[in-house]
Amino acid sequence: MIRAVKGTRDLLPPSTSVWNHVEAVARGVFRSYNYHEIRTPLLEETQLFARGVGEETDIVTKEMYTFEDRDGSSLTLRPEATASVMRAYIEHRLDQRPGMQKLYYMGPMFRRERPQKGRYRQFFQIGAEAIGSESPVVDAEVIEMVVDLLEGVGLEGFTLLLNSVGDSKCRPAYISQLREALAKVAPNLCEDCQRRVITNPLRVLDCKVAEDQPIIDKLPSILDHLDEACRQHFETVQQLLRDRKIPFEVRPRLVRGLDYYMRTTFEVVHGALGAQNSVLGGGRYDGLAEAIGSKVAAPGIGFSIGEDRLVMTVENAVKGEALDLLIAALGEAALKRSAELARGLRSLGLSVEIVSDRRPKRALELADKSGARFAAIVGDEELLSGIVGVKNMRTDEYVSVAFENIAEGLRSNK
């Protein structure tokens, strides 16, 4: 048997209606903040991610789906979208368009990791990027939008974590101090951390091993090492969030795995997701444009939602897309008349199913099992009288109406 490849999956009904719901809510929220959709290719030149995401990151060193094209060039299935959006921004000179560019996207990303709960090799992200401004006002609005979106799809009990990771001017100094401090305590840390001390000292801050916590708490905090500009920026973002009554927790130890982040970073976590508790991550990336070879500066901030994870948390809260009417047609003539009726109803946006190969009882049973709102039987009697008995499957109400009045009845009961 041929199966879906490891880490990929088929999304089947009724689950797909949850996905549609999440995406519809997202589009609505994006529209209300004046964001517009951008669609970039799933394939990019490998260099884009190597430079944009960071040569040393896990994504680039071991998780990318990279292959050689027939002409010898190296292509990669996108592991994330921000670099692509920035590439498109530069390529099409969107900086020349009036005002800031507020863009959103949704679609599949690919990373070759070992799958587990909430993690797939093909996974879906919904994200947005605001490019063309360094202002903390934009940071606050992006975060406000994120909260709107999550609440809009019905997510409850999430926590917004906030931090600033400084910029290219103040972060290097902090990291060297951190290295110094780590050198002294390294032998007392867990095995993973001892490795991180060398590979990526910031990651030590993210360690979850209980015994390490007291040691990590004593390490220097990035927030004490921000330069004046970064400190101001971070202060303002926090003030604007308070003004908007958006609850958040400052987590000086919140670090992100992608090299391009600077200043504001944030994350939304939710229990009930297993070990992968992060639903969304984002931050500012003022140096990204230059990193991928742009001559013009393009400061920006964005975020990305793990749609698979979000759907997991709201799966039960969303109702499916119910069938409006199931018609049991008895005989040739009735089938013909039913098809006419269905055509009219469908053109009004109602969903209709015709069943002509089952006894009425079985047809009703099917209506019940498929969650139809109404059911009707069309046979010789109805053809003669022009009157159909329409049954409300939820309330058991049963009304006789003329063929031409069915639409109205269905719609008023919706």
Add this chain to the structure above:
RNA sequence: GUGGGUGUAGCUCAGCUGGUAGAGCGCUGGAUUGUGGUUCCAGUGGCCGAGGGUUCGAAUCCCUCCACCCACCCCA
């Protein structure tokens, strides 16, 4: 890449110390020529993850491999 767990019907799972498969749910039909949800009856269903070994005989014991899940790493 590393650990742990699990693989028997479409789904959830029973099958004790070896005697070549069961239940519930589902699906199809009937009881009930045209009105669902309850009941009852019948039918449909499986190279017991794959290969090899032990044995007269293996779903069951042994070995190898594979797949899926969870976790680590890391991230959405």
